[in-house]
Amino acid sequence: MAIKVEHIDHIYGAGTAFAQYALRDVNFTIEDGEFVGLIGHTGSGKSTLIQHLNGLLRASNGQIYYNGECIYTNDYDMRALRGKVGLVFQYPEHQLFEADVFSDVCFGPKNLGLSKEEIDARAREALGQVGLDESFYRQSPFELSGGQKRRVAIAGVLAMHPEVLILDEPTAGLDPKGRDEILEEISELHRKKGMTIILVSHSMEDIARYASRLLVMNQGEKVFDGTPKEVFRHYRELEAMGLAAPQITYIVHELQERGVGIPQDLTTVEEARDAILQAWKGK
Amino acid sequence: MLREITLGQYYPVDSLIHRLDPRTKLFGTLVFLVSLFLSRNIWGYLLATAVLTAVIRMSQVPFSYMIKGLKAVVILLLISVSFNLFLTSGEVLARFWIFSVTREGVRMAGFMAVRLIYLILGSTIMTLTTTPNALTDGLEKSLGLLHKIGVPVHEISMMMSIALRFIPILVEETDKIMKAQMARGADFESGNLIQRVKAMVPLLVPLFISAFRRATDLAMAMEARCYRGGEGRTKMKPLHYSGRDHVAYGLMLTYLSGIVILRYL
Structure with missing residues (x-):
């Protein structure tokens, strides 16, 4: 059991005219090695929720456990937790500050108090994982393209060797190629290193392709928790929340209504293609 | 942490102060600031305190919310108070090392502290009640x-x-x-x-x-x-004075004359 969230509430601006619930009685457990997709409309509490998981925000009520330890006990080492639960914010390139790419990636491991050699090795490894070679090391991070900046920022978190990696819309504002590359790299971290991944995204296609489990947030509450197939079966409810199922789900449903014999719970284009071809041959 | 700076943050409630014309509030703030510097004795400050309390009450902004803006200037406040406390010459009350505290110094430091705090509170009311x-x-x-x-x-x-x-x-x-x-x-x-x-x-x-x-x-x-x-x-919503603004101007002039009279008491 990596992360366990028990009945957490978060109230913004408690006691003022602005007071409002950002999270309301949220519960879930994320196991080691899971790839979880977190979806929800803007303002549904996703970003607030993930900031609780590494202790940046404190829940107004409720408890969070990391590997069985409650993170709200007084002597809990929050900085160590932040090294273990890596959080990549939305538009992470806005956090870059060093004179060159390599030093920026070193910032995280340096804060962990590691030796010079270890820091160096980790920075190299992390930059390799996001596909940036040595020619980038001495460049200023501010002269890179948007996609490259974002990789540097993600590498900055990876260099801390987190056990859990949380990414808040890592592909926002990137072109399709940059988006696919970054998602591939994340998925590789999951497959090869067994890293637990929590991916916040607006794109149902991406989520359906990579995540093995989905959490759906709406107005600060968790409304669905299950495999993509289970969750996207509720596509009408999702629509009512301002979300949608992957486009292919709609085509599948349409085909079914017209009497094509394919299973209903297909969520990726590849699955649907195979099922349609099979139905075609079976005719 | 940094969210505590309230200067320039509108607090959305519908109070009498919120509904005043911005020009009235600007002028009122100006009058209040001038009055702080005109006051020379305790009576002037008492009157200012009474007026400030009344306005804060009327604005319906929680006092705790307003106070947050003060935290940011605590250092400045301490510096100016200690300067006044130690560097004013006059009748010596206490002495240690090269510093001496005088009766005049204590008086000046006290007034200075009140003045600065009221200055900030006064302008905070304006920014909290006006978009x-x-x-x-x-x-x-x-x-x-x-x-x-x-x-x-x-x-x-x-x-x-x-x-x-x-x-x-x-x-x-x-x-x-x-x-x-x-x-x-x-x-x-x-x-x-x-x-x-x-x-x-x-x-x-x-x-x-x-x-x-x-x-x-x-x-x-x-x-x-x-x-x-x-x-x-041109403006989409030109400003217009209403009855309450005229009343407010009247009260401000009364207050200012009160302060001037108390100054020579």
């Missing part, structure tokens, strides 16, 4: 005469409203960057002074970059909508 837009509208209108002698009133008020508008945005941005760096293990809260100053670099560099980026974006967006300054520009 930044209304505030600059009021300012532009009140200073309209200066335009005739070549002061770029519209430009100044536009700059002010943009600056005010950007305070909460930058506070939010600071919060975001701070969290992002904390997620990378940065520590802003412990260490000695030099370590703490050094810890600010990962915060300040991205903050400046984002401020410049926002400024160019905004300039571009304004130009794209053909903004070209004050000449011939």
Whole structure:
């Protein structure tokens, strides 16, 4: 059991005219090695929720456990937790500050108090994982393209060797190629290193392709928790929340209504293609 | 942390003070500030306290919320109070090392502290009860005469409203960057002074970059909508005085004359 969230509430601006619930009685457990997709409309509490998981925000009520330890006990080492639960914010390139790419990636491991050699090795490894070679090391991070900046920022978190990696819309504002590359790299971290991944995204296609489990947030509450197939079966409810199922789900449903014999719970284009071809041959 | 700066943040409730014309509130704040510097004895300050309390009550803004703005200036307050306390000459009350505390010094320091606190509270009430837009509208209108002698009133008020508008945005941005760096293990809260100053670099560099980026974006967006300054520009909602504003002006003049009379008591 990596992360366990028990009945957490978060109230913004408690006691003022602005007071409002950002999270309301949220519960879930994320196991080691899971790839979880977190979806929800803007303002549904996703970003607030993930900031609780590494202790940046404190829940107004409720408890969070990391590997069985409650993170709200007084002597809990929050900085160590932040090294273990890596959080990549939305538009992470806005956090870059060093004179060159390599030093920026070193910032995280340096804060962990590691030796010079270890820091160096980790920075190299992390930059390799996001596909940036040595020619980038001495460049200023501010002269890179948007996609490259974002990789540097993600590498900055990876260099801390987190056990859990949380990414808040890592592909926002990137072109399709940059988006696919970054998602591939994340998925590789999951497959090869067994890293637990929590991916916040607006794109149902991406989520359906990579995540093995989905959490759906709406107005600060968790409304669905299950495999993509289970969750996207509720596509009408999702629509009512301002979300949608992957486009292919709609085509599948349409085909079914017209009497094509394919299973209903297909969520990726590849699955649907195979099922349609099979139905075609079976005719 | 930084969210505690309340200057320039509108507090949305519907009170009598909120509904006053921004020009009335501007003038009222000015009157209040002048009165603080006119007062020379305890009676003047008592009157100012009474008026301040009444206005805070009427504004329906929680006092605890207002006080938050004071925390930011505690250092400044301490410095000016200690300067006054130790560096005023007069009848000596206590002496240690090269410092001596005088009766006049204690008096000056006390008045100075009250003056500064009231100064901030007075202007905080104005910004808490007036939207930044209304505030600059009021300012532009009140200073309209200066335009005739070549002061770029519209430009100044536009700059002010943009600056005010950007305070909460930058506070939010600071919060975001701070969290992002904390997620990378940065520590802003412990260490000695030099370590703490050094810890600010990962915060300040991205903050400046984002401020410049926002400024160019905004300039571009304004130009794209053909903004070209004050000449011939009309208002969508021109300001109008109503009955309560006349009453407010009357009260302000009464208050000011009261302060002047008490000064010579």
